[in-house]
Amino acid sequence: MKFVAFERAKQGTGASRRLRNTGRTPGIVYGGAGEPLLIELDHNALWHAIKKEAFHASILDMELAGKESKVLLRDVQMHPYKQLILHIDFQHVDASTKLHMKVPLHFKGQEESSAFKVDHCLVTHVLNEIDVSCLPKDLPEFIEVDLSDLKKGASFHLSDIKLPAGVKAVVKGKENPVIVSVVVSAAEASAEATAEAAAAAPAAAAKGGKAAPAAKAAPAAKPAAKK
Numbered sequence: 591m592k593f594v595a596f597e598r599a600k601q602g603t604g605a606s607r608r609l610r611n612t613g614r615t616p617g618i619v620y621g622g623a624g625e626p627l628l629i630e631l632d633h634n635a636l637w638h639a640i641k642k643e644a645f646h647a648s649i650l651d652m653e654l655a656g657k658e659s660k661v662l663l664r665d666v667q668m669h670p671y672k673q674l675i676l677h678i679d680f681q682h683v684d685a686s687t688k689l690h691m692k693v694p695l696h697f698k699g700q701e702e703s704s705a706f707k708v709d710h711c712l713v714t715h716v717l718n719e720i721d722v723s724c725l726p727k728d729l730p731e732f733i734e735v736d737l738s739d740l741k742k743g744a745s746f747h748l749s750d751i752k753l754p755a756g757v758k759a760v761v762k763g764k765e766n767p768v769i770v771s772v773v774v775s776a777a778e779a780s781a782e783a784t785a786e787a788a789a790a791a792p793a794a795a796a797k798g799g800k801a802a803p804a805a806k807a808a809p810a811a812k813p814a815a816k817k
Contacts, residue, residue, distance in 0.1 A: 591644045592651040592658075593635065595619075598628040606677070615675045619652070619661060622682035629654065629680075636675055640666060647694055648731045649683055660726065662689065683726050690760060692719045693730055695751075695769070699738030705772045709742040714771045720748065721760035728756030737770060746770035 598609070598616060606616045615636050619627040639645045645663060652661045660683035667677040683689070695718055705711040720733070735751055747766045748759055761767070 591639070591642070591648060592653060593631065593639055594653045595629040595631050597655065598630040601628055610674070610676070615678060617678040617680065619680045619682060620664070621684070622659075627654075631678065633675060636678065637673070640675070643694055644731050647691065649726055649729060650680070652680065659683075660685075662691070685726055688723050688725055689729060690721065690723050691729060693722050693757075694719045694732045696732045696734050697737055697770070698734060699736045700740065702738045703740035705740040705742050705744075710775055711740075711742050711772050712775050713737070713740065714773075716768050716771055720751075720769075721762070722753070722757050723760050724757045728754065730754050730757060733757075735769065740770070740772055742772060742774060745772050 595617070596614075600609075601616075609616050609630055610633070613633050614630045615633045617629045617631055619629060650661050650663065651658050661680040662683055663678070664681045665677075665679040666675060668674070669676055695715075697715060700706055700713055703713075706713055722729075722733075733751065733753065735746075737746065740746060745768050747768055748761070749766050751759075751769065753759060
């Protein structure tokens with residue numbers, strides 16, 4: 591994905607405010623040779639760009655003064671309530687240096703799984719992105735996750751994801767975190783409990799042995815004495 595940037599001469603709060611008033615957004619590019627590079631971008635073009643997933647999760651082509659360079663988006667500062675981008679940060683990409691990035695997950699096949707289609711389980715996407723480490727040339731825009739084999743009672747873990755070649759997951763905390771949880775819904779659990787109870791009732795009666803003796807009939811009333 592490509593975007594156009596312009597060199598920015600002035601910096602500071604006042605200069606950035608005046609820049610925003612002209613429809614531009616101040617930014618900076620870290621890394622590479624020399625000092626960080628001050629840039630500015632057209633706000634409207636940038637506003638539409640940040641709505642695209644690829645702008646956040648792929649290597650970008652930045653055109654500056656007629657030359658192109660590879661960068662990654664690192665931070666976007668938004669106004670608390672206005673539709674306004676206050677500042678944006680990029681990082682120069684070195685083709686020989688591994689990146690550490692968050693990559694979005696795209697799920698498919700959930701509706702065809704037995705857990706969803708047959709057992710009516712509740713399927714929850716616990717994580718929608720994962721941290722990865724790879725060379726710039728191997729960085730995927732997204733990772734596709736096939737959920738068609740989901741089964742009742744078996745959640746989907748990080749180890750179940752097939753990562754692209756050259757991409758390694760970066761784990762913090764749990765070694766194999768849950769990506770998708772699969773649990774039986776309350777309605778299904780109640781129906782199963784009712785069915786189990788109904789099936790167990792005849793067996794329990796048969797196991798109890800002889801039927802209880804019938805209650806003795808009450809003695810008949812004596813006839814009234816003749817006077």
